[in-house]
Amino acid sequence: MKIIVPIKQVPEVAEVKINPETGTLIRDGVPSILNPFDEYAVEAAIQLKEKFGGEVTVITMGPPQAKDALLKALAMGADRAVHLTDRAFAGADTWATAYTLAVQIKKMEFDMVICGKQAIDGDTAQVGPELAELLGVPQICYVRHLEVSEDQKFVIAHRETDDGYEVIKAKLPVLLTATKGLNEPRLPNIMGIMKAKKKPMDVIDAATLGVPEDEIGLKGSPTTVRKVYPPPRRSGGIKIEDMDPKEAAKKLVEFLASKGAI
Numbered sequence: 001m002k003i004i005v006p007i008k009q010v011p012e013v014a015e016v017k018i019n020p021e022t023g024t025l026i027r028d029g030v031p032s033i034l035n036p037f038d039e040y041a042v043e044a045a046i047q048l049k050e051k052f053g054g055e056v057t058v059i060t061m062g063p064p065q066a067k068d069a070l071l072k073a074l075a076m077g078a079d080r081a082v083h084l085t086d087r088a089f090a091g092a093d094t095w096a097t098a099y100t101l102a103v104q105i106k107k108m109e110f111d112m113v114i115c116g117k118q119a120i121d122g123d124t125a126q127v128g129p130e131l132a133e134l135l136g137v138p139q140i141c142y143v144r145h146l147e148v149s150e151d152q153k154f155v156i157a158h159r160e161t162d163d164g165y166e167v168i169k170a171k172l173p174v175l176l177t178a179t180k181g182l183n184e185p186r187l188p189n190i191m192g193i194m195k196a197k198k199k200p201m202d203v204i205d206a207a208t209l210g211v212p213e214d215e216i217g218l219k220g221s222p223t224t225v226r227k228v229y230p231p232p233r234r235s236g237g238i239k240i241e242d243m244d245p246k247e248a249a250k251k252l253v254e255f256l257a258s259k260g261a262i
Contacts, residue, residue, distance in 0.1 A: 001054035037116025075188030091218030
């Protein structure tokens with residue numbers, strides 16, 4: 001079974017910075033990690049490989065430092081990596097990102113593509129479904145439980161919904177997006193970290209990928225950010241202190257009543 005796992009390196013939540021002119025994330029000099037939801041996808045792929053055999057390939061589109069995310073996935077147990085990196089890819093929205101990944105994935109053999117349900121920097125959850133459409137394969141999103149038939153022709157997935165969950169059966173090839181609860185991602189051990197540096201990693205730029213620059217990156221992104229601003233700071237609350245408990249309770253009730261809460 002050949003499984004491809006698109007992953008993303010994301011900024012640490014506490015270190016997110018935004019370019020006010022372009023509305024894109026500033027990644028240079030910002031500590032980054034492997035997107036947590038992608039770890040569930042990598043773990044799911046490795047578990048399937050351990051059960052059925054095959055190969056797990058991780059792929060990312062990002063700056064040179066995104067190599068660290070690929071190395072972590074390789075250390076977890078993935079077999080090979082593909083790094084799409086070029087200044088021309090910078091500033092891509094979800095569509096341009098999915099398109100760029102799809103161009104490369106179409107050149108590869110796969111039975112399954114497993115993505116994290118969303119990246120914690122953008123939180124759009126759009127790349128997985130867009131990628132499925134571009135690849136022309138069925139998609140099952142928000143998967144929390146996964147089974148593959150013994151003949152390796154079908155998947156049965158439990159997907160989360162607002163009202164509970166659905167059980168869906170789909171024929172391979174298929175694209176899935178993984179959510180928390182699907183598994184417990186393993187931690188890379190020393191041996192895995194050492195082996196990761198020796199595993200194959202293809203580095204591909206825009207020219208090698210063979211795509212026009214007006215279809216990728218910021219130029220190829222049909223959506224634009226109109227305005228970027230931080231959420232308003234929460235105003236301080238009201239403290240009721242240094243008084244008799246009964247009097248404090250009375251003050252609290254009066255305050256809530258004045259706000260229409262009771």
